[in-house]
Amino acid sequence: MNTPPRLLPPLNGARNPGTTPAVTTPGSFALAPDVGGPLMFASPDTPGMPAPSDKTAWDFLPDGWSVQRWQSGEVTKWQSAQTANHSATLPLGHSATSFHSARGDLFRVTYPSSFTPITQLEHARLGIVTPQMRRVAEREPHFETLFPGKAAEAVRDEVAAGRMVIPANINHLKHNLDPMCIGRASRTKVNANMGASPVSSGTDEEVEKLKWAERWGADTVMDLSTGGDLDACRDAIIRNSTVPIGTVPIYSMIIGKKIEELDWPTIEASLHHQARQGVDYFTIHAGVRRAHLKHVKNRLIGIVSRGGSLLAKWMLVHNQENIMYTRWEEICGILRQYDVTFSIGDGLRPGGLADATDAAQIAELETLGELTERAWRKGVQVMIEGPGHVPFDQIEWNAKVQRTLCHGAPFYVLGPLVTDMFPGYDHITSCIGATAMAYHGAAMLCYVTPKEHLGLPKKDDVKQGCIAYKIAAHAADVALGIPGTRDRDDELTKARAALNWEKHFELSFDPDTARAYHDEDLDVDTDFCAMCGHDWCSVRISKEIQEFASGKAEGFERVGANGRAGAPVKSAALTPEQQEILAKRGVLSLDEIHKLASKTKKAMTGRVAERQSGKATDAASSHSATSPLDHSATSAKLSCHSDYVDPDTAKQLQEQRTAVVQLDVRPALGIAKEDRVV
Ligand code: SF4
Numbered sequence: 248m249n250t251p252p253r254l255l256p257p258l259n260g261a262r263n264p265g266t267t268p269a270v271t272t273p274g275s276f277a278l279a280p281d282v283g284g285p286l287m288f289a290s291p292d293t294p295g296m297p298a299p300s301d302k303t304a305w306d307f308l309p310d311g312w313s314v315q316r317w318q319s320g321e322v323t324k325w326q327s328a329q330t331a332n333h334s335a336t337l338p339l340g341h342s343a344t345s346f347h348s349a350r351g352d353l354f355r356v357t358y359p360s361s362f363t364p365i366t367q368l369e370h371a372r373l374g375i376v377t378p379q380m381r382r383v384a385e386r387e388p389h390f391e392t393l394f395p396g397k398a399a400e401a402v403r404d405e406v407a408a409g410r411m412v413i414p415a416n417i418n419h420l421k422h423n424l425d426p427m428c429i430g431r432a433s434r435t436k437v438n439a440n441m442g443a444s445p446v447s448s449g450t451d452e453e454v455e456k457l458k459w460a461e462r463w464g465a466d467t468v469m470d471l472s473t474g475g476d477l478d479a480c481r482d483a484i485i486r487n488s489t490v491p492i493g494t495v496p497i498y499s500m501i502i503g504k505k506i507e508e509l510d511w512p513t514i515e516a517s518l519h520h521q522a523r524q525g526v527d528y529f530t531i532h533a534g535v536r537r538a539h540l541k542h543v544k545n546r547l548i549g550i551v552s553r554g555g556s557l558l559a560k561w562m563l564v565h566n567q568e569n570i571m572y573t574r575w576e577e578i579c580g581i582l583r584q585y586d587v588t589f590s591i592g593d594g595l596r597p598g599g600l601a602d603a604t605d606a607a608q609i610a611e612l613e614t615l616g617e618l619t620e621r622a623w624r625k626g627v628q629v630m631i632e633g634p635g636h637v638p639f640d641q642i643e644w645n646a647k648v649q650r651t652l653c654h655g656a657p658f659y660v661l662g663p664l665v666t667d668m669f670p671g672y673d674h675i676t677s678c679i680g681a682t683a684m685a686y687h688g689a690a691m692l693c694y695v696t697p698k699e700h701l702g703l704p705k706k707d708d709v710k711q712g713c714i715a716y717k718i719a720a721h722a723a724d725v726a727l728g729i730p731g732t733r734d735r736d737d738e739l740t741k742a743r744a745a746l747n748w749e750k751h752f753e754l755s756f757d758p759d760t761a762r763a764y765h766d767e768d769l770d771v772d773t774d775f776c777a778m779c780g781h782d783w784c785s786v787r788i789s790k791e792i793q794e795f796a797s798g799k800a801e802g803f804e805r806v807g808a809n810g811r812a813g814a815p816v817k818s819a820a821l822t823p824e825q826q827e828i829l830a831k832r833g834v835l836s837l838d839e840i841h842k843l844a845s846k847t848k849k850a851m852t853g854r855v856a857e858r859q860s861g862k863a864t865d866a867a868s869s870h871s872a873t874s875p876l877d878h879s880a881t882s883a884k885l886s887c888h889s890d891y892v893d894p895d896t897a898k899q900l901q902e903q904r905t906a907v908v909q910l911d912v913r914p915a916l917g918i919a920k921e922d923r924v925v
Pocket of ligand 1: 778787
């Protein structure tokens with residue numbers, strides 16, 4: 248009898264995030280996409296969550312502007328023609344333009360005739376699709392899936408609503424910037440921080456870190472330099488980057504002086520200078536107000552934001568309101584000239600779990616909402632920075648209260664860390680919080696590296712931070728049901744099921760590490776790996792059950808010489824990078840790594856024979872005099888190696904590595920050695 252399962256998950260409306268029909272996806276808890284509406288890609292609200300704001304950037308237009316809007320169902324051709332030609336009723340000195348949104352709504356915008364758009368927001372408000380919006384639509388293919396033929400218009404609509412930003416300084420566009428977007432209607436983005444400090448690093452090292460961060464998927468980079476030649480470092484980073492660059496301009500404003508000496512001429516000159524250089528977004532901590540400081544005194548760790556603490560000190564010394572707050576409109580005017588995007592700083596973000604979601608943080612967030620409205624009135628793009636350190640149960644509320652107070656402006660969060668007691672592993676503690684924050688509404692995640700709280704990140708820390716955050720961002724995008732985001736996961740699952748190792752590595756985010764880890768234990772391509780071994784390989788056994796066949800799945804068998812299935816084939820040798828990964832791990836000796844990198848079929852067979860005769864190399868004592876990482880020494884062999892062996896040879900090799908292969912657990916479990924699972 249075919250009994251159906253008693254319980255299946257509900258279908259809440261999110262589309263299958265994969266585009267392949269033949270996958271098993273019984274349900275999704277995310278909401279159906281609402282791109283063009285306030286929810287975009289969103290998690291359902293747990294009871295008690297604040298509702299999304301009913302306002303957007305359209306409600307905060309500059310003086311002299313107005314907009315009329317008819318939803319698609321209300322628009323008739325007659326209305327469209329009438330509204331488009333209604334110039335006779337315009338106020339003196341004003342013009343009007345009409346356009347349809349990707350969802351079919353009709354907008355009629357009235358604006359001063361002398362106005363010339365500069366920022367992406369201003370272009371969007373006039374219905375103009377910029378080249379940067381087109382590029383963003385290309386890079387976010389789900390817009391085409393949701394709005395066929397109108398993908399770039401959908402991007403424009405999100406920018407016009409203030410729910411998406413395209414950080415693209417007009418001066419950075421003259422270099423190598425590849426425009427991207429940040430908003431909850433697009434894929435979740437990752438920012439990598441870097442920058443020289445007074446005690447460590449320099450310009451060349453920072454440019455190298457920039458390239459490294461780009462390689463590992465950083466969507467934007469913040470230069471947080473506080474030491475060395477700040478100007479030269481910033482200039483080099485902007486010229487070399489294809490991703491948007493953000494800075495915290497107050498750092499350079501106080502180099503060589505005390506924070507007390509900060510004044511408007513210094514602020515004005517620094518903002519102009521960095522904007523001219525091409526910085527794409529500025530973190531300005533204008534939300535820290537005098538009235539908020541009383542909320543900080545009972546905190547465990549006070550103010551942990553550098554910008555926030557500096558401006559708090561400035562306010563106390565001068566007994567005045569935050570100068571960034573009082574000069575906000577003038578600051579907006581400078582950013583508008585270059586289309587620099589605001590990343591309005593959270594100077595009072597919590598620095599520990601105990602301080603999360605407290606009065607100081609929320610009072611500042613209310614001010615960030617007010618500053619957002621004022622910036623939109625000046626035509627400037629806005630995103631909002633968020634915490635920091637937040638217990639897991641408070642994350643959804645933090646994301647959703649920002650959505651309410653800041654009217655859907657993109658939320659850019661640092662982590663958050665969900666526990667404070669794992670220094671050295673904060674890329675993990677924060678990646679957990681970042682995944683939840685992105686699922687509940689954050690649009691960009693600022694990475695945290697293993698060096699967080701401990702020192703300046705080095706190259707490998709940058710890689711670890713980027714990868715942890717690519718995992719968080721991707722996991723959230725899959726959960727939110729962004730069309731197409733799961734395709735690569737599904738392809739990798741298919742390759743895994745087919746025991747197709749080459750495809751498995753190729754589809755991995757970090758193929759070098761995947762390949763090196765595989766070859767460390769069993770450096771041959773066969774229908775199992777060293778994790779379980781031949782007899783316990785569930786993928787192989789499952790295939791036997793389902794298809795009464797063993798070995799690799801049909802279509803994925805290795806085809807070698809003369810097109811003969813199972814014949815030896817050439818495949819890539821371990822690259823120097825893969826060798827380096829294995830060398831760092833220290834499991835294999837340098838000599839063994841050298842052999843892996845230069846293996847030939849003859850060498851493989853010889854190695855089995857060598858091991859069988861008891862001449863296997865001792866990993867602990869046989870380091871080669873020649874470095875295995877010296878690629879030139881082995882290149883002649885690398886060009887012609889083959890790693891294919893038949894299953895029996897693979898089993899023999901595996902059994903030689905008893906330290907890592909679990910074949911011998913059967914006696915411990917009281918199972919006879921002859922037993923097989925099937
Ligand atoms: S041996 Fe284990 S880990 Fe390796 S492919 Fe088979 S089931 Fe997967």
